[in-house]
Amino acid sequence: MPMPHRTFAQVAKRRLIGKEGKDRIREVRALLSELPDYRNGPYADLRKSLLAEIEDTRVRSNAVHRDSIAVRREGAAQIALVGPPNVGKSSLLQALSEIQIKTGDYPFTTLRPVPALTRIGGVLVQLVEIPGLIEGASEDRGGGRALLGVLRSADAIVYCIRASGDPEELRAVRAEVELAGIDKPAFLAVTRADEADGDAFERLRRAFPDLDVLAVSILDDxxxxxxxxxxxxxxxxxRVHLRSNGVTEAEPIALPPGSTVVEVADTVHHDLAATFAGARVWGPSARFEGQRVGRDHGVADGDTVEILP
Ligand SMILES: Nc1nc2c(ncn2[C@@H]2O[C@H](COP(=O)(O)OP(=O)(O)OP(=O)(O)O)[C@@H](O)[C@H]2O)c(=O)[nH]1
Ligand SMILES: [Mg+2]
Incomplete structure (x- = not known):
């Protein structure tokens, strides 16, 4: 018995709230696939209006993206690389992804934010180089406001400073980020680590005691x-690997922190999430391999989960 068409229209409206661009189109397609297949009547009208919605969304996203420096979100998370010029941000993007990007031994090689997808344990994550945040950026110096706007929509920040660099340069950048009211999870990458002298690392650790520090060099895999x-x-x-009928899928799914097996089931199918009995779990969240768990069981990074219908 399909959902009454008025209810369906309401559900559709609710599921599209706050979604734009690719996300909105994906949701519309999902709705279309759930719509009963009548050729006439209210369901056929709903289908027509959903199809029109796809077209409208496309037109809107083209209008928004033209001539702006907005970065289209892709992947499971968006991480911004932020730091003074010439620290090796573009080189890191290059080393971690397939993109070709200009690097150069001089400041301001990169002038606009550059996104690149990197695969981490089977999940795509978007890295975005935020170039040229100079002193006064929060007052729009150097086009700073638009750059900070891109940073604002990121999930987290990797601050970059070169091993032989002056901490003051990064302090100035962080001050602009703070002035813009942006506060996100972050760590400090000490870049070009192969160029470091003996105590460079310790010196930077002391200069930024509030950040975890990691040394990185594009010459060191x-x-x-x-x-x-x-x-x-x-x-x-x-990251959770799905298993069904004894077979584990190669690519994991990515879920937000605090997820339970209900969210895992939901990625398989909305209906399954409503009705399933429990799950079997292997990995960090299981007390023993193949443990039988209830719907509220919290999953952990690296788990394998089999949903029991
Ligand atoms: N030795 C060494 N050189 C590096 C490393 N990473 C980057 N470089 C060099 O550092 C210089 C600057 O690199 P970029 O990647 O252009 O730096 P950026 O931070 O993107 O610079 P802007 O876009 O100008 O702000 C280039 O000459 C790179 O070849 C590294 O790990 N080791
Ligand atoms: Mg660059």
Missing amino acids: ASLEAFRAAVWRLTGLI
Whole structure:
């Protein structure tokens, strides 16, 4: 028995609230797939209006994105790389993703925010280089307001300073971020670590006691892996592998912190989330491998979960 069409229209409206661009189109498509397949009558009208919604959304997003420096969100989280010029932000993006980006041994090589997708443990995360935040940025110097606007929508920040760099440079950047009222989870990447002299690392740790510090060099693969792992912890997200009929899927799903097996079931199917009995869990959140758990069981990063219908 399908949902009455008036209820469906209300549910559709509710599910589209606050969604724009790709997210909105994805939701509209999901709604279309749930719509009973009548050729005439109110359901057919609903289908027509949902199809029109896709077209309208496309037109709107093109209008918004033209001639702005907005960065389209992609991946499970968006992490901003922020720091003084010439510290190696673009080089890090290059080393961690497939993109080709200009790097140069001089300041202000990058003038606009540059996004790049990197894969961390099977999940795509978007890194965005925020260039050129100079003193006065919060008062729009150097186009600072738009750059800070991009930063505002990020989930977390990696502050970058070069190993041989002057802490004051980064202090000035952080002051602008603070003046803009932006406060996000963050750590400090000490970049170009291969150029460091003996106590550079300790000196920077002392200069920024409120931040966790990680040394990274694009010439050192192990440090790049550690950087990826630190970025993942910064997102707070949880990777869960789905298992069904004894087979575990290769690509994990990413869930917000605090998720339970209900959220896992919901990624499989909305209906399943409403009705399933429980789950089996392997990994960090299980007391023993294959533990049978109830609906409220909290999952942890690295779990494998089999939903029991
Ligand atoms: N030795 C060494 N050099 C690096 C490393 N990372 C970047 N560099 C060099 O540092 C210089 C600046 O690198 P970029 O990646 O352009 O720096 P950026 O922070 O993006 O600079 P702007 O966009 O100008 O703000 C380039 O000459 C890079 O080759 C590193 O890990 N080790
Ligand atoms: Mg750059």
